[in-house]
Amino acid sequence: MKVLTVVGARPQFIKAFVVSRALKPEHEEVLVHTGQHYDEELSDVFFDELGMDEPAYNLGVGSGSHGQQTGEMTAELESVMIQESPDVVLLYGDTNSTLAGAIAASKLDVRVAHVEAGLRSHNRDMPEETNRILTDHASDVLFAPSESAVDQLESEGITDSVYNVGDVMYDSLLWARDRARDMSDVLSRLDLIEGKYVLSTVHRAGNTDDPGRLESIVRGLAAAPYPVVLPAHPRTVDRLKAHSLWELATSELQVVDPVGYLDFVRLMDGSVQIATDSGGIQKEAFYLDTPCVTLRDDTEWTETVEAGWNVLVGADQSLIAETLQTPDSPESKPNPYGDGEAGTHIVDVLETLIVDNRAQV
Ligand code: UD1
Numbered sequence: 001m002k003v004l005t006v007v008g009a010r011p012q013f014i015k016a017f018v019v020s021r022a023l024k025p026e027h028e029e030v031l032v033h034t035g036q037h038y039d040e041e042l043s044d045v046f047f048d049e050l051g052m053d054e055p056a057y058n059l060g061v062g063s064g065s066h067g068q069q070t071g072e073m074t075a076e077l078e079s080v081m082i083q084e085s086p087d088v089v090l091l092y093g094d095t096n097s098t099l100a101g102a103i104a105a106s107k108l109d110v111r112v113a114h115v116e117a118g119l120r121s122h123n124r125d126m127p128e129e130t131n132r133i134l135t136d137h138a139s140d141v142l143f144a145p146s147e148s149a150v151d152q153l154e155s156e157g158i159t160d161s162v163y164n165v166g167d168v169m170y171d172s173l174l175w176a177r178d179r180a181r182d183m184s185d186v187l188s189r190l191d192l193i194e195g196k197y198v199l200s201t202v203h204r205a206g207n208t209d210d211p212g213r214l215e216s217i218v219r220g221l222a223a224a225p226y227p228v229v230l231p232a233h234p235r236t237v238d239r240l241k242a243h244s245l246w247e248l249a250t251s252e253l254q255v256v257d258p259v260g261y262l263d264f265v266r267l268m269d270g271s272v273q274i275a276t277d278s279g280g281i282q283k284e285a286f287y288l289d290t291p292c293v294t295l296r297d298d299t300e301w302t303e304t305v306e307a308g309w310n311v312l313v314g315a316d317q318s319l320i321a322e323t324l325q326t327p328d329s330p331e332s333k334p335n336p337y338g339d340g341e342a343g344t345h346i347v348d349v350l351e352t353l354i355v356d357n358r359a360q361v
């Protein structure tokens with residue numbers, strides 16, 4: 001089986017790692033990096049740490065407006081897909097790289113498989129929501145991480161070739177957790193004490209582009225009863241400076257560069273609470289039993305909220321401050337996102353659909 005995998009942004013390298021290792025050594029994988037993320041700390045560090053193969057192609061598309069970035073990626077991906085003629089194109093999550101892969105492959109009539117299908121925040125202002133919906137509706141095989149994602153697809157009329165395989169990020173977290181405890185020295189490097197700091201990330205366009213929301217978040221975080229460490233996405237650094245909030249942020253918070261995956265898992269594991277607008281980090285906090293405060297008004301990872309481990313606070317300064325005073329760790333936790341073997345389940349399904357079918361022809 002020949003799989004062409006499209007990645008481009010930080011969380012996609014981590015997700016692809018899980019399936020790539022399950023494809024080896026039996027199947028051929030052509031890894032294509034669109035170049036959406038290109039800084040060393042947002043890209044190369046993950047390939048090194050996770051021991052991933054160098055991408056066979058790096059399209060070097062870089063940053064740009066949504067239309068320009070997605071359009072350029074689509075054109076470049078189309079050429080690679082024609083050249084490689086894969087059995088299936090594998091896409092992850094909800095970024096512009098995901099959507100570009102879906103457009104290019106579906107128009108070439110190449111089979112498209114989407115990992116993290118069926119997630120919805122029901123907030124159409126988020127570019128990611130548009131990317132998810134369009135990608136799901138262009139896909140032939142839908143790998144949902146939970147039962148609620150399967151139900152969501154069904155409500156949109158998508159019932160064929162939908163598989164609940166669990167969350168690939170649960171697999172990667174299980175791989176990383178003990179390694180991070182053994183190998184990462186990030187707490188001492190950043191002068192942090194286990195259980196005595198809050199970890200935060202902010203990078204959503206809806207939060208960083210709006211000066212009012214960004215200021216309110218910084219002020220809310222600053223009221224935490226513990227020091228707050230914020231590994232800042234370059235977009236956030238840029239916006240903090242553009243909105244004249246850099247001085248405030250760096251005086252109130254410990255703003256540091258983004259860190260590698262093992263260091264980040266260690267930071268999540270050791271923190272008293274996580275405040276984030278990331279999608280992936282909400283789940284990782286849940287897997288690590290670290291209470292999460294989500295700096296958004298909605299989430300696609302609804303089970304974490306229903307279970308009481310995640311609280312949606314938006315960009316409301318007083319609500320952020322208040323929720324950071326009282327971390328809530330419920331006594332029990334459900335397990336809605338699979339068995340930690342999503343990568344193997346995905347490869348099993350693809351083998352059944354592609355290899356077994358070919359054998360029957
Ligand atoms: C993208 C995804 C988002 C995902 C996030 C993961 C879309 C629409 N957004 O958001 O869903 O959660 O990745 O981190 O696909 N930049 C750099 N260096 C880089 C990459 C970006 O400095 O290596 C800066 C550029 O100024 C760029 C900005 O960050 O304009 C935004 O980058 P972009 O990839 O467009 O979106 P993200 O905010 O990273």
Ligand code: UDP
Binds near residue numbers: 231258259280284
């Ligand atoms: N992450 C990391 N270093 C950081 C911040 C995040 O390794 O400094 C990892 C994190 O553990 C998670 C993923 O990056 O696996 C989440 O990426 P991000 O928040 O950028 O994207 P989202 O999940 O919101 O799409």
